[in-house]
Amino acid sequence: MPAPETGGIVPPGEFRAAVGQFAAGILIMSTLQDGVAHAMTANAFTSVSLDPPLVLVCVDKGVRMHDAVLDCGYWAVSVLAADQQELAARFARSGRDLRTQFDGVGTEPGPKTGCPVIAGSLSWIECRTWATYEGGDHTIVVGEVLSLGHGEPVGRGALIHHASHYRELPGG
Template sequence: MSSSELSGSVPPAEFRAALGQFASGITIMSTLQDGVSHAMTANAFSSVSLDPPLVLVCVDKGVRMHAAVLDCGYWAVSVLAGTQREIAERFARSGRDLYSQFEGIGTSAGPKTGCVVVDGALSWLECRTWATYDGGDHTIVVGEVLSLGAGEPGNPSALIYHRSDYRKLNGD
């Protein structure tokens, strides 16, 4: 094949439809900027390395969270339980008021960074930015895990995103 046959771009709608077949977990990423908590829903989250413990999350360059997480250098990720769909939906919407966005949601400050972790999450991690990489319209933010914890035992269901909808994944 020639390089011209291998180059080009795929239509965004087709790209989205193809990737929608891949089920992904749902997380809330949070950070602090000038003492104000910022947060977003993220499903582009993954482990990277065990030694050192590294994870990554992809952040859209066009959202206010992008500048906040790059400015702070510390962030937290809460892995949502199947019962936390409303939280995922809230933080997926843009334009939320920064000062009231956590109202009605149980949260705690992470013990190392002070970044918000969501109560009842299956697990949470606090991270220090290790590296960032250009990822087209997103920045790939790799973080070194500083502390972590598991949520309440007995809640085995996870919240996932598949075919453009939130779903519960039972631990069976």
């Protein structure tokens, strides 16, 4: 087997196009910093462990959510349904006014952390930061699951992201 080449850099656009072929669920991550709710749309999320229950999300170091979630140490994720695409787009936009970003959005405070949970989401999970790891221009945030819940997914599809577009994964 030939030795792998070293020193070459994969062009960012080509990398984005290749990994964009992996369909991923869409969620809203939320936290509180000094009593102010912060949120962002994410698709870099996965379960890590069943015992203890752990999940991870990757947070861009260049967004204000990064410092907020690291400062707070508690966060929630709300898994979006296909009919919540508008929310995904809303919380993906940078520069939103923190004080009004949740105006008109149905939320409830998570029972363990108080972090906003999106009403009507397919499921939600509250976490305490378990560990963080450097991941290039992102921080990998591993969370210990403190509480969770789910809506009534019967007939509702999931919102996914594939090839740079939001798409619907039909429900069952």
